[in-house]
Amino acid sequence: MYKLEVKLPQKSYPILIKRGIINDIGNEIKKVFNNKRIIIITDHNVQRIYGEALSENLKSYGFEVNTISVEAGENSKSLDVLTDVYNQLLDAGMTRKDMIIAFGGGVVGDLAGFAAATFLRGIRYIQIPTSLLAQIDSSIGGKVAVNLSRGKNLVGNFYHPEAVYIDPDLLKTLPERFLHDGMAEVIKYSCIKDKELFNRLREINTELDLFTIINEIIYSCCNIKKGIVEKDEKEAGERMLLNFGHTIGHAIEKAFNYEGYTHGEAVAIGMYCIVRKSESMGITKEGTSDSIKELLVKFKLPFELPKIDFNILLEAINLDKKSESESINLVLINEIGESFIKKIEKEKVAQYLFS
């Protein structure tokens, strides 16, 4: 088992990574929660595969368990679904002493986390992430949110869980496209902070290879995210490094109305494009973009910009909620594992992004 501790000024919490931990989860939860009532918030896919086993395991440790299951997919991160979740929490008689478990991918984690942050002015919650993206990224760091019709994650908070329990075996049922989607973020971590991880990814040739070392991969990513969050909880500085590839990535997602490309696919293109350009400008070591491309191709991720007018992408970049009024913080790398933030005036941003 790998164990990490996220240490923040107001709160610390453990991240446990262990194959099969889900089968003994009641035992683990007893260590951090000594009341009885738990509500699991999940989505229909995860509920169908794992819902009953989780609920039965918790009951066998004396917990009273209810489940709220929402439709799978991004549309569930909405105010309508959130209202429905609040109503079900009320119906179940949840009080501030009780516990929510977010059991699912990033959608469930963000939705359940935001419900926990706001219901009765905040009740405790635990993350049991089930997608690769959630296991390496969204379950850690306390960002919780829902979307508005005018943009993603526009209503949210920083609200940390009591604990994060990661079972890599759950990924065996994750559809391949979502596995690769998560791999884009794994590649991102290696590019910004961990050359050794990058080299290990290069040695993977089959899905079996990947699953053989998935625990170590998840641990490396969680460790990087934990380190960054501890230094910069509210994204005023270093946490922005996690946005490597996301400037173009978000713009692509938006330009295609969140339908053409998954988040990971859009970030994959974003990473390759920015590095190819920074390499040509002499900022990044020669050959870096080619080695990133090799990895992206291996994990069936795209790397080339879709055929679309640059101005549409630029407009989306300039409207991004993370951009400051006159400038944009771009994440660049000198070489694999060495990243930095560069503030660029908006009118010069295209020079750094597009060839």
Ligand SMILES: NC(=O)c1ccc[n+]([C@@H]2O[C@H](COP(=O)([O-])OP(=O)(O)OC[C@H]3O[C@@H](n4cnc5c(N)ncnc54)[C@H](O)[C@@H]3O)[C@@H](O)[C@H]2O)c1
């Ligand atoms: N809070 C953060 O810091 C943060 C960071 C990155 C992304 N996010 C958010 O995460 C969301 C994307 O998360 P995601 O990619 O996990 O999507 P998701 O939650 O929609 O999960 C992807 C799909 O996989 C299914 N699934 C999940 N686990 C499974 C399993 N073990 N077996 C079978 N099916 C499974 C889900 O039902 C869903 O259909 C976005 O809303 C994004 O904004 C949040």
